[in-house]
Amino acid sequence: MTHRDVVSWTTLVSGYVVSCDAMEALRLFSRMRVDHFVAVDSFLLSLVLKACGLGRLRANGAALHAFSEKAGMAVASVFVGSALVDMYGKMGLLSFALQLFDEMPLRNVVSWTSMITALVHAGRCEEALRRFAEMWVSGIACDSHTLAIVLKACADDGLLSRGREIHAQATKTGFETTSFVANALASMYGKCGRMDSGLVLFGKMRSPDVVSWTAVIAAYLKEGRREDALRTFVAMTKAEGVLPNEYTYAAALSACAGLAEFGLGEQLHARTVRAGLARSASVSNAVITLYSSTGRLAEAAAVFQDMGSRDVVSWSAIVSGHAQEGDIEAAFRLLAAMRHSGTAPNEVTLGSLLSGCGSTAMLAQGRQLHAHAISVGLHADAMVRSALIAMYSRCGSITDARGVFAGIPAGDVDVVSWTSMLSGYAEHGCGRETIELFESMRLAGLRPDGVTFVGVLSACCHEGLLDLGFKYFRSMREVHGIEPRREHYGCMVDLLCRAGLVEAAERLAETMPHEPDDVVWSMLLRASRVHGHADCGQRAAERILVSQPNCAGHTSRSATCTRRRGDGATPPTPGS
Template sequence: MLDLNSELKQLVKCCQLHKARQMFDKMPHRDEVSWTTIIAGYVNSSDPFEALILFLNLWIQPGLQKDQFMISVALKACALGMNIYFGKSLHGFSVKSSLVDSVFVSSSLVDMYMKVGKVEHGCKVFEEMETRNVVSWTSIIAGLVHGGYSMKAIHTQTIKQGFDESLFVINTLASMYNKCGKPSYVMRLFQKMRMPDVVSWTTLITTYVQMGEEENAVDAFRRMRKSGVSANQYTFAAVISACANLVVKEWGQQIHGHVLHLDIISWSTIIAVYSQAGYAKEAFDYLSWMRREGPKPNEFALASLLSVSGSMALLEPGKQVHAHVLCIGLDHEAMVHSALISMYSKCGSLKEASKIFDGTKTNDIISWTAMINGYAEHGCSQKAIHLFEKIPSIGLKPDYVTFIGVLTACSHAGLVDQGFHYFMSMIDEYRISPSKEHYGCMIDVLCRAGRLSEAELMIRSMPFCSDDVVWSTLLRACRVHGDVDRGRRAAEKILSLDPNSAGTHITLANIYAAKGRWEEVAYIRKLMKSKGVIKEPGWSWINVNDHLHSFVSADQSHLQSEDIIAILKLLSSRRGDSLLETCSSEDVED
């Protein structure tokens, strides 16, 4: 039994929950450890629904003792799933069985009540605890902050109880002050820490970024590395955000001067910074330099380069990164594998993306999502939907990004009913709360189908403040379908958020022009002139001999403009028309 439980724990620890569940279901005998392990696996995988179903099955099993660890895990599932009713039942059982006296159970109760918004219940459990640990204090602080309670009162209580020396509690307090916009308090707490950990440093770096002090954020990152503390994904997210701002300010040259002293993490961070900021050339330059002078590139750096290659449609540089990935054997890393699929998809090479996807030896939802999104973006809606429908059969569960892909596919194919089916299954079956992006997809589904009144109703009934993105979707649809009144309402909403939106003014004027309402057109043009609203030209680019050329409409700034125009004239004569003439259109302004 011990060996089986050890193997089960290892599978759960390695995030192979599907295999763990298969093993669990085939076990001839399951003890308390087996049940707690598999339930904890589902909790850690953010699947509280399945965790609680398993716990109910455990409950009716004869001869099994419900101990403090088992109840604590079930309470975590209740907190994650916002299941107050089940949580209260567990609370009652804990009192009857005296398990509530365990600091593990009582702390989990506090955490559960705070996360479901029952602050009074959480405080009552906390006050009745005979002993309180770091977890209980952290839970109560975080819950009270979320409930809008006084920061000073919370901090005072931690000092009175002697918990101000605990690093966990101090980190929670620092995070509290950071989220509430009190950076000076974060600094003071950090200075009092004897041995800051990664959470402490990350909070400090994030605070500097929020204050606009990017140099201090990067300096804090350096000091953290010197102190021997290893960065995590949240640290990198914070420092990359700082560096991206500094790159825009041409601060990147300062990094360049210290490049020979960088380690693998620093190299990867710099490449990611340039990639995220859209500096493709600089990112690839650093990759070349890294290969000559530094350590071997890791999956983080390569995935960043593949991302910028895809976003800028740089197929050849993307292929070069792919070749390097194959050389160092990182093609089966989930992060790189999904980035390759995404890069080829965004560059229009769906055949190559499909080949990479089909050749994978392991299944992960990130790669499946990348392929679904690739098909959806290129109008291959049925392929995207077919792939989405296969996900449950291989033991995976779609995440919120996967649903964006399949909803986009439904939008492009005009599948309104099927789109709503997926939208509701996301909520009811997978317990995923729709984000603005999901609502945006559904609004696009309705707009493309010409169901503009339903689209407007959905925008107004969203559980979020509607932004200019969804209203712009409706405005464009109103232009296509000639809905003047609704278009005017959409434009008014956009202009209340962004008064100088040139595109909105122009689209509304075009709606009026299509209906021959020239007085309104003249008014819009006059309004744009009085506000000084000018439409920024759209940039295009083309890669020639590994050199990126960018240009705008009627641009003659290129050194070879005369040669380019001569070639265009030659092509025009062969086509029998003029590529250089402005196309006639009903648009007020292109």
């Protein structure tokens, strides 16, 4: 084509914008103006502003903003005004975006949606929903993009009732079945803890796309249903015409990490390499977490070193991996490197380091992290507070743990903080304090979780409170809807053994819905020896021998001592 008019140039620029090649779009726009002297219209200008937003090109965006001001199109044109709002929102310059929006004499659905999107991405979800209500009152009809972003606001802030209202609006306006809105609805219900509603919507979709599948997998992951997340991932790979993207792989890899499914995780990593997705930030971060959680720090470090750019999640994953493995010195070196790189540690980084300090009883280093958390304002974060309480408890400083707990404002104490303090008391043998704290927690209207019950049942064991222990144990299922796990049954077996009810303890162990582990059988073996239950001791010893043949000598001696005591022999004294 020897001569191109503005329509031809706009088509070319649009192609680069659609393919997210911001720099090439800007180079083409510059060539058009400098070499060909083609006049710029509002639609073309809105396209290159969009390119600046996609590429986070602040200097170029500012220059184009100035150009649009001189050309009289900055707020006079609804296309350019909307593009400027969108651009500044994507760059994180919210005040500029809001100012431009407020100055626009005319606004359309794109203007409103751009401004609401900027607010949601800045974490100001309540304000975004207020603006959405203003849009509705002003008579501007929303589209699927608007509904999707306000549903994201509801999801991010856990506003289930508001999300349901918007769902009703989507149904009335016919947008419920569009992919944007259907995916946003599934995600909203999943994040708000209503997985059932999300699955119903997912089941209604004629052809779920990759976003739909990923939303369901992520929702399962959030609820801790990792097996279901992986089953859904496998089902997705068998669906026709749907290929996992980087976020799908990241979610599946996170599920593998949580389940310690290293073999499957390694296969998924290999698939991301073949798909060309292995170096994306979300996949790399998930792979680092997978390798770190399974103790393969060398592989985690190799992936970390190969990353083109690292964010706070990448750094936190590699720091956490070393902290979990007890290599606190390496974790602190990585923390120093992280800060040197200009990346500020977040609550996850500090939480993992504090956990590592607690596990290795490094109180001095834990105090340093506490001081750092105060200096950067993270000491008030729920995750950090709980980690501090746990760290001080494990390091033997229950007084400091109590001090952190007491310093939390009454309205901010969540179930994790209560449980951390309660577990600390239980670990230190403070049975009465543990039970009193549990009762205070219930009176405060907080719902205990499975970890909370491990602490309070352990306290009942230490204090010998048989009836109260069984009352709490029964309340797990009957009152709180929590299915007791192996660790809860273990506490009850221990409680019965300490009370001398060895046969009852054995019956409970035999009827557990989970296979009793060696800890349970060892409790029974010791209790049988102390209370002279020879037959029970013999059976417990045999169960240990099945799972740990190498312990044959020690177990046989213990069983023999049990039989002798059952026959009236004098029990051996300690050290004999």
